Amino acid sequence: MSDSPEAADLPASAGWSFETAAVQSSIPRGLGQTVGFPIHAAAAFQFDTLEQAQEEFQNNTGLSYARLQNPTVRALEGRITALEGGADTVALASGQAATLTAILSACRAGDHVVSASSLFGGTTGMLSNILPLMGISATLVDNTPEAVRAAMQDNTRLVWAEMISNPAGDIADITPLAQTAHERGALLAIDNTCGGVGFLCRPLDHGADIVAQSLTKWAGGHGSVMGGSVTVGARHGLSRNPIYTGGGETSVLKVRGNAALAWRQRWLGASQLGMTLAPHSAFLIAQGLETLALRLARECGTALELARWLQAQPGVGQVSYPGLEDHPFYAQAQRYLNNGCGAVLAFEVPDPAAFLSRLRVLRVAPNLGDVRTLVVHPWTTTHGRVPEAARHAAGVSPQTIRMSVGVEAVADLKADIAAAL
Ligand SMILES: *Cc1c(COP(=O)(O)O)cnc(C)c1O
Numbered sequence: 001m002s003d004s005p006e007a008a009d010l011p012a013s014a015g016w017s018f019e020t021a022a023v024q025s026s027i028p029r030g031l032g033q034t035v036g037f038p039i040h041a042a043a044a045f046q047f048d049t050l051e052q053a054q055e056e057f058q059n060n061t062g063l064s065y066a067r068l069q070n071p072t073v074r075a076l077e078g079r080i081t082a083l084e085g086g087a088d089t090v091a092l093a094s095g096q097a098a099t100l101t102a103i104l105s106a107c108r109a110g111d112h113v114v115s116a117s118s119l120f121g122g123t124t125g126m127l128s129n130i131l132p133l134m135g136i137s138a139t140l141v142d143n144t145p146e147a148v149r150a151a152m153q154d155n156t157r158l159v160w161a162e163m164i165s166n167p168a169g170d171i172a173d174i175t176p177l178a179q180t181a182h183e184r185g186a187l188l189a190i191d192n193t194c195g196g197v198g199f200l201c202r203p204l205d206h207g208a209d210i211v212a213q214s215l216t217k218w219a220g221g222h223g224s225v226m227g228g229s230v231t232v233g234a235r236h237g238l239s240r241n242p243i244y245t246g247g248g249e250t251s252v253l254k255v256r257g258n259a260a261l262a263w264r265q266r267w268l269g270a271s272q273l274g275m276t277l278a279p280h281s282a283f284l285i286a287q288g289l290e291t292l293a294l295r296l297a298r299e300c301g302t303a304l305e306l307a308r309w310l311q312a313q314p315g316v317g318q319v320s321y322p323g324l325e326d327h328p329f330y331a332q333a334q335r336y337l338n339n340g341c342g343a344v345l346a347f348e349v350p351d352p353a354a355f356l357s358r359l360r361v362l363r364v365a366p367n368l369g370d371v372r373t374l375v376v377h378p379w380t381t382t383h384g385r386v387p388e389a390a391r392h393a394a395g396v397s398p399q400t401i402r403m404s405v406g407v408e409a410v411a412d413l414k415a416d417i418a419a420a421l
Pocket of ligand 1 (some may be wrong): 094095096097099118120122123162166191194213214215216217226227228372
């Protein structure tokens with residue numbers, strides 16, 4: 001937010017805990033200021049002079065046209081930056097928009113991405129179907145620093161992993177992943193959707209360069225809005241990436257300095273590709289963030305209780321939750337996650353169709369992070385277009401049910417599941 005016109009009136013959020021920044025950041029103090037986020041429904045902003053307009057069109061640091069910047073969206077971006085401990089954020093129309101923007105900020109035709117294979121289906125599709133249209137290739141590997149290291153090529157510009165993968169619950173080993181990426185002049189991007197906008201983990205603190213995420217999930221929190229964001233850290237090695245160094249004295253790196261990576265995210269995602277977040281959506285997401293800590297802490301507690309309980313239910317097969325001691329990523333979850341191990345768990349039932357049709361409290365819907373507990377059958381829905389081998393690699397079998405735990409009373413959830421089993 002440092003270059004926004006209202007920055008001087010804003011309370012300094014550095015040093016605030018997540019819970020405080022979630023409700024206090026990005027709201028100016030002072031006589032007559034709104035207590036909360038005003039919605040700026042506007043397509044354009046005025047200038048007094050030709051010089052001001054010229055300056056703004058050159059630097060894009062203030063307000064001109066709402067595809068680039070809007071005060072409501074900017075306030076949300078400031079809040080996300082505070083929560084993730086980043087340097088700057090661009091908020092976009094969806095998580096998919098954030099993923100595309102983050103990848104294109106590091107890669108151009110001829111470049112290569114190495115990604116952990118345990119991924120959201122839309123990300124797998126982006127890497128295997130969309131980026132090849134632009135000449136960008138990807139290699140999907142096991143979610144270990146060793147596998148990522150072995151897949152690195154001379155043209156690898158980006159390493160990608162999910163903080164907590166969905167539904168398998170793999171945990172990204174960020175520190176060695178960052179080291180591996182940086183040794184080769186590449187950037188590390190972490191999809192922190194299941195990390196709750198920094199409440200469970202702040203990947204930038206552990207060495208990641210970029211955090212991309214869907215705000216549709218825990219940030220919005222009520223299944224009422226779509227959004228995504230890309231946050232960048234304060235330092236990143238761009239000196240070996242021709243996107244930033246090409247052009248000599250007029251290179252992006254020379255002109256933008258430390259802000260080069262953040263500037264490129266906004267230029268790509270908002271200004272050029274037009275995947276701009278609407279101000280009303282930004283308002284809903286900012287309001288969702290205000291209760292994220294309360295919701296997600298409770299959901300994590302319920303998820304752990306349900307995971308342990310499900311393991312003891314007759315007829316339930318494999319139960320997968322990174323907070324269970326027998327989960328392959330349990331130790332890594334303990335190392336990287338605060339406040340709980342996430343609100344998503346997966347379990348196998350003998351007859352998924354019958355199970356889903358008998359539910360009366362849990363709802364069948366393809367979303368995460370809603371205050372209501374939602375279940376899906378990933379094999380036929382979220383991962384239905386993913387090749388079978390990749391589905392298994394993502395921890396999805398034909399019997400798998402994915403559950404995003406809401407804030408309902410745990411006793412009602414258990415009773416509903418038990419009756420449906
Ligand atoms: C949902 C999701 C996305 C995509 O976000 P949308 O807001 O649906 O576009 C990306 N990554 C993960 C991990 C997700 O769960």
